[in-house]
Amino acid sequence: MRKTIKTLLVAFVMGFLLTESVAAVPGIPHQLYGTVTINNLPAPDGTAVSAKVAEDVYTTFTSGGKFGYSPNVFFVEDPDGNRATKTIQILVNNKLVANLTFSNNGYTQLNLSTETFCGDNFCLGSETHASCSLDCPIDNAVPPSNTNTGGGGSSSRRNRQIDVCVENWQCTEWGECNILGTQKRTCSDVNNCGTTILKPLETRDCPEEQTPLTLNTNGQEEPKKGFFSWITGAVIGAGGATNTSIFILIIALIIAAVFIRAKMGKKSSSAEN
Secondary structure (H helix, E strand, O other): OHHHHHHHHHHHHHHHHHHHHHHOOOEEEEEEEEEEEEOOEEOOOOOEEEEEEOOEEEEEEOEOOEEOOOOOOEEEEEOOOOOOOOEEEEEEOOEEEEEEEOOOOOEEEEEEEEOOOOOOOOOOOOOOOOOOOOOOOOOOOOOOOOOOOOOOOOOOOOOOOOOOOOOOEEEOOOOOOOOOOEEEOOEEEOOOOOOOOOOOOOEEEOOHHHOOEEEOOOOOEEEOOOHHHHHHHHHHHHHHHHHHHHHHHHHHHHHHHHHHHHHHHHHHHHHHO
């Protein structure tokens, strides 16, 4: 009895630990990129673009009115693997401009646009301390594109610029359709990320118009046939009409032999009775 209880306790603890370890597996992040316009003009370099999920905030900066482009790709992480379908708030210099749904392995282009005026409590666009001290208590310095914003807060993942290798797969053309009805190609990641999350398929079923072909008796291509058609075709192709007659005769003899054997079996059963 004690041994049984001990075994159950060990199994319970192991199951609990396994559940915890599975729950802690990070999910694939969601990549964001796009443009920012303020009052119909490209956002000045260094405009902050932030993605907020619950208490975590991830921030990058614009360059030429764009954000999230290589080499400064921008990701929203899923550290605990539980962010699927959660809402991401997109902010430009702390002003909420859009919402979207988190998706593992998501790849979303955002063309963000907002308007500003002196007195709206957001220091945006061409506003400076000199032109609008009410919104800009101090002038916004343009941070280097690869500098973290820091920021503190309740999360250790708050305000981070994440540099992640983005796979860029290049593939050869599909090869000829083989006898198994499949085609192959070779794909390689030109960025050498060492991951295969976005790797395309290298094997596929042949399209119907590329079904494997065989040669008929005249040396012409014809669609691949079934097993019995192949047998009869082989016999006919091997010797013309003569072999066709022989083939029919063999089939007739087999049928006759089966019929005679069945009749003999019935006679034998009657004799025994």
